[in-house]
Amino acid sequence: MYQFWGITVKELLNLSSMKNAKVLAGEVGLERNITRLNVMEVPDIINWVEEGEFLLTTAYSMKDNIQGLEQLIIDLNNKEVAGLGIKIKRYINEIPKEVLERAQALGFPLIEIPFDISYSTILTESLTEIVNAHTNILSRISNIQNNLIKLMLDGGSLKEIAAAIHHSLDGNTVAIEEYIMGTQIIMSSKNKKIYKSLIDEEQDYLKRREIKKEHYKTGHTRSIDIIQDEEISRISIPIYSENIDYGYIFIWEDKRVLSPVETKVLESSTPIIALDIHKKMTILEIEAESKTEFLKDLFSGKEERIKRAFEKLSYLNFDINNSYSVIVIHIKENEIYKKYKTNVPNYISQLKIRLISIIDKISKDEDYNIISTPRFDGVVMLFGSRQDTKDSRIKKDIKNFCMKILSYAEHEGFNEYLNMGIGRNSDSPKEIWVSNREALKVNEYQNNQKGDKILFYEDLGIYKILSFEGLRPELNKFYNDILQDLVNYDKEKGTDLIITLKKYFEFEGNLKKISESMFVHYNTVVYRLQRIKDITNKDLNSYEDRLNFQIALQILDMTQEQNKFNS
Known part of the structure; x- marks a missing residue:
């Protein structure tokens, strides 16, 4: 959570108590977030620190082993500590070069604290700033959510929701893609077709469902798009609620970079957007119910129900x-x-x-x-x-x-x-x-x-005849006469004679291709065909018997599929 709350190291340095502080190394880490401050004057501090902490020290515990400071910085960085502020000239006169180089390489902020400023002054001012930042975050979350809720209660559309987000982000391009109805809303001061094409490139819906696992961990993902020869960062936030994927919010940082707070606020707003989409789904489902009843009556084939269906024509x-x-x-x-x-x-x-x-x-x-x-x-x-x-x-x-x-x-x-x-x-x-x-x-x-x-x-060819309901008794009898004994034999003996027979017709009697397809020896196929002849008393060299086998196999497939279809 530390990545969303608190103040950055850079913001800490802007406080009045830190105005004379100096960045000794790790400038690239000044955007690290600070959620709390702690004082370090014991050698085993590493066991007690937490991510997001900024440590203050005089290095008293290391005055006799200043080289150990390098390993401490490595350990603190591994625990995602925000930075280290040191008062120099009390117990140590300078920071060794190798320590500074290590902090610089890690991007770990190493700050020289003014000697005349007390810890209590720094702690009071910084913690006040952190609390204010927390309050500001909660207020912004509340304001955005209240605005979205008001929009929804007033019957606001997805377009109005997108416009509200677009306005709150000082004109950054915002898009809402909603899967269920296939709606795309793009709010941008630039060419909307560019952003639409970027969204369309990613419309493999099922693939998105797979990569959402990453989103559930972070709430969003970041990617880079090339827009008019410029690299623009895109934030993608899934709209997801109660195991249903509703769509995405896309924000391109083409005007300014979003703060972690703003990203978190938008993530917290997605359930409200999901609720709006769900409302529209519910309306569609209600409308579908009347159509379903109409078609059920129409498809019944019964005169009374068909007459009832005709009574509903006025609104269909x-x-x-x-x-x-x-x-x-x-x-x-x-x-x-x-x-x-x-x-x-x-x-x-x-x-x-x-x-x-x-x-x-x-x-x-x-x-x-x-x-x-x-x-x-x-x-x-x-x-x-x-x-x-x-x-x-x-x-x-x-x-x-x-x-x-x-x-x-x-x-x-x-x-x-x-x-x-x-x-x-x-x-x-x-x-x-x-x-x-x-x-x-x-x-x-x-x-x-x-x-x-x-x-x-x-x-459908012959399938039209075979699927005719009036022929069902005759077809069942025909199937029993031709193929039932072979099916029973396969079940009792665990053989594959039916499959072999199907392969026989698939490869037009080519025994070599049959054996290759079934991964069995050529002689095994010869033996199986002989067993088929013995069990059924039908000869595959006879045109009439071959035709009967093919029709019976069609009936078998139809029966098996019908059972699955109705189960």
Whole structure:
């Protein structure tokens, strides 16, 4: 804490009691902070000092071993003592050259105290100054926080908060970047585009979450930006509350250098800013609830609930005369957990709101008719089109829309965790539930087959047939006849015959490639294929049997993925 409170060594030297003091060595350390003063007249003082202390001494305890002063300075510096003031000519006449050189090398302030000034005078004046500094800090913290609270109570925006900080720092450039809504506020007397580009360069959101560990220790980090061929220091302060990352405050010292006190004041203000952002999130979540209920009714397929949904059209952007396609964005929560381990629910919640914000922005920019709301594993949307729009045009528009979402996501570092499934366009609002079911089927396929991030139901091929609910009993029977015995054998014996069969089709029957892929001997693959033939009574040399195997493997994958998807 000493780095934020107290006075500097330089400020100590400006006191009237120290006006005749001389800096003997360690000038670069004059900005060290002093939080207390102590008198040193015993040889084992090193055991009792604390960081931030400034020591006063006559060097009485070292008068017979003045060379030991060099080691003492090393030890004091290691304990982050602010400096050492010595009264010369009482017990020692001068400081040895090697001691001065050591203090200079360490940047450790070594000060000659005026002989005629008493310790009590120095202690009284300096401690009064320290107390005043503490009081000033507390007052400034209180003033800034009170101003921010007043701004919020008066309905102040992030822009007004940024302006208040900008003003309090005498015009230093200030930016607030808020993740959830994707808001950037920049207050600067210079070209704002320069500062925006600097922020945009760092928008890998997940990467920021990792480096926050450093911020939690210090409250902020410092870095250097090159702005118009000039090195400008930037202070980055995370806006963080209750395990949720809300954004950052950036301050560039392009007008003047911030004091540690000012930095601490700004750090103490971040919970207030987080509260303002959280308030906006709450409003969005309330708005989303009505959309969620509307879509649940619409997707139910039940006439009574669909009728109830139509009663809510007055306050939703839904045109009953349009046709609609359902788009479901699935967030791959398991992959996020594998990479980051902690706080996944909070991150997923933020990601959904961020996606809604991105969708709203694109919709306004491109004049799309979109209704979007969070769902348990992502976001669901209705994409509206005029009834006379050709299917090819609708598909092109949806593809363009989804590509823009992925572009934003890539820019912010989370595109790899998204899949987008699109159902077929429905001319009748009463049939939109079919498009929703199809979009979910596409999500299942994407999760299982690792297909394209943007995928339309009509592009699924045979999977469309296999995923048809009415065929489920026949498909289960077909699977049992072709593959169930092989699956049971693998479970009982701990073998990999199913994997071998999949590799057989992946490498088009090339046994050498299969063996290399599975890291087994060529003859092992030959043996396994023979076991598959013996167990199933099916021959891989037969076109019909190969086709049956491939269909049965698709059914197996669908069943396994469906179980995971619904768990």
